[in-house]
Amino acid sequence: xxxxxxxxxxxxxxxxxxxxxxxxxxxxxxxxxxxxxxxxxxxxxxxxxxxxxxxxxxxxxxxxxxxxxxxxxxxxxxxxxxxxxxxxxxxxxxxxxxxxxxxxxxxxxxxxxxxxxxxxxxxxxxxxxxxxxxxxxxxxxxxxxxxxxxxxxxxxxxxxxxxxxxxxxxxxxxxxxxxxxxxxxxxxxxxxxxxxxxxxxxxxxxxxxxxx
DNA sequence: GACCAGGCACATC
DNA sequence: GATGTGCATGGT
Numbered sequence: 001x002x003x004x005x006x007x008x009x010x011x012x013x014x015x016x017x018x019x020x021x022x023x024x025x026x027x028x029x030x031x032x033x034x035x036x037x038x039x040x041x042x043x044x045x046x047x048x049x050x051x052x053x054x055x056x057x058x059x060x061x062x063x064x065x066x067x068x069x070x071x072x073x074x075x076x077x078x079x080x081x082x083x084x085x086x087x088x089x090x091x092x093x094x095x096x097x098x099x100x101x102x103x104x105x106x107x108x109x110x111x112x113x114x115x116x117x118x119x120x121x122x123x124x125x126x127x128x129x130x131x132x133x134x135x136x137x138x139x140x141x142x143x144x145x146x147x148x149x150x151x152x153x154x155x156x157x158x159x160x161x162x163x164x165x166x167x168x169x170x171x172x173x174x175x176x177x178x179x180x181x182x183x184x185x186x187x188x189x190x191x192x193x194x195x196x197x198x199x200x201x202x203x204x205x206x207x208x209x210x211x212x
Numbered sequence: 213g214a215c216c217a218g219g220c221a222c223a224t225c
Numbered sequence: 226g227a228t229g230t231g232c233a234t235g236g237t
């Protein structure tokens with residue numbers, strides 16, 4: 001399996017090239033984006049983030065002080081705006097309480113502990129937590145998402161019952177752990193998913209993973 | 213107009 | 226413990 005996962009990575013990288021993830025100017029922006037992109041197209045998330053930037057609200061305290069209703073209005077383009085406003089608030093409370101709003105204050109916290117604490121926040125599940133850890137905090141954690149599962153399933157690397165942890169372990173036990181590799185690998189899987197592994201109509205012809 | 217998107221919490225059985 | 230459902234905009 002280690003050889004296969006390695007081969008898949010090399011195929012994807014040579015086919016698509018570097019994906020330059022995560023799009024975002026600061027770690028804080030990445031974390032907010034991670035919440036807003038839950039089951040949502042990234043283009044819609046960009047609109048929401050642009051709104052927050054326009055009013056200079058993309059800062060922990062400023063965002064936390066904002067009334068839920070106003071926050072929901074600003075992030076409206078990202079969909080699920082009422083529930084996401086609540087989720088953002090619960091994350092912001094955690095982030096401010098825990099770090100004082102400064103990312104540097106959590107740089108010493110061990111990854112497993114940080115992950116547990118993120119998962120305890122309402123609105124943060126495994127993918128969101130791991131996206132924050134990898135793409136905002138540069139921790140070597142593999143991010144699993146719907147594309148990852150669909151791709152592995154279609155190539156019969158997993159069964160339909162494989163859960164998040166099982167899929168994550170598949171990568172983390174078989175790859176050489178590293179932020180750079182995990183960053184690029186997940187981004188490439190998303191790219192492959194968008195281009196070749198759609199939900200109902202698999203556009204398989206031309207797929208760079210053919211015959212793997 | 214249908215389908216889809218870089219999930220998650222909660223209800224119900 | 227497994228399965229179903231609500232949340233919602235905007236692009237293709």
